[in-house]
Amino acid sequence: MFECKGNVETKYADLANSRVHQVFCHLSESIQEANELCSRLGQSNVKHWIDNFLNHVGESNYLPLSNDILIHVQSRKVSDIRNFTEMVLDALKDTESIVLKTFQTTIASTVQWNENPIPQIMNRLWGCEAKCMFCYEPCKNTDSDHITLGFPHQCIQHRPMGIRGFAWAGTDKFIVDFCNYSISTEKTYKWHENDEKEVWKYYKDYKKLYPDWDILPSSDVSKYWMWVVCKYQQEFADLYGFKLPDIPVHWWNITKEKAIESISSTSQT
Ligand SMILES: [Zn+2]
Numbered sequence: 001m002f003e004c005k006g007n008v009e010t011k012y013a014d015l016a017n018s019r020v021h022q023v024f025c026h027l028s029e030s031i032q033e034a035n036e037l038c039s040r041l042g043q044s045n046v047k048h049w050i051d052n053f054l055n056h057v058g059e060s061n062y063l064p065l066s067n068d069i070l071i072h073v074q075s076r077k078v079s080d081i082r083n084f085t086e087m088v089l090d091a092l093k094d095t096e097s098i099v100l101k102t103f104q105t106t107i108a109s110t111v112q113w114n115e116n117p118i119p120q121i122m123n124r125l126w127g128c129e130a131k132c133m134f135c136y137e138p139c140k141n142t143d144s145d146h147i148t149l150g151f152p153h154q155c156i157q158h159r160p161m162g163i164r165g166f167a168w169a170g171t172d173k174f175i176v177d178f179c180n181y182s183i184s185t186e187k188t189y190k191w192h193e194n195d196e197k198e199v200w201k202y203y204k205d206y207k208k209l210y211p212d213w214d215i216l217p218s219s220d221v222s223k224y225w226m227w228v229v230c231k232y233q234q235e236f237a238d239l240y241g242f243k244l245p246d247i248p249v250h251w252w253n254i255t256k257e258k259a260i261e262s263i264s265s266t267s268q269t
């Protein structure tokens, strides 16, 4: 935002320029409008000019101006409204340059925000906080209101369910299956809520419990997470108190480079 590359303006100055330009264009229009109205209505009094000017400025929210700040101009004797208008327009150009300069020289340590924008930006970037019920992968939607807008929770990819803390009943081995694969099979999982008795449920019926979710069935699963499981199986087993997983043989052929490459291609889909 405040990085300066060569003679190019910072992003902050660039954004400020367009906003400042809009505000000053509107002021310039309002000044000319005030002049035209005065000459059309035969008004030669500066008070009328100010009223006309403020009315036009108030038609938009660019700049909140009130009568108070022009109070000492109202009592001025102005003999020629047209001349007065030209003087104000000239002064406006200089003022715009001064305002622009302020933004052009602002840096990260001198900027003054009305309200710190970082939390808002982070909220926007983070988006929906929902996580897949099977693998805990975060929802991909950047709009936290996407459900009310009619879009279900979805993930860019899913991951082996052991990473979220699922183990096979009976053997206590870390589960390497991906949930987006399991929902296309007849496999079941044990489920219970609060004090209810545990029951077996089909992965494929997940929508009965989680109607707001959409898990796209796929056997094309993430190479990155395969590599993570191979590399950190012991750490995951220690973390959850599981036994080591039965890792499919071909997962061991995935190199770190291939794993990272797979993330880039996934994030571009
Ligand atoms: Zn998942």
Ligand SMILES: [Zn+2]
Pocket: 128, 129, 130, 139, 140, 141, 146, 152, 153, 154
């Ligand atoms: Zn979501």
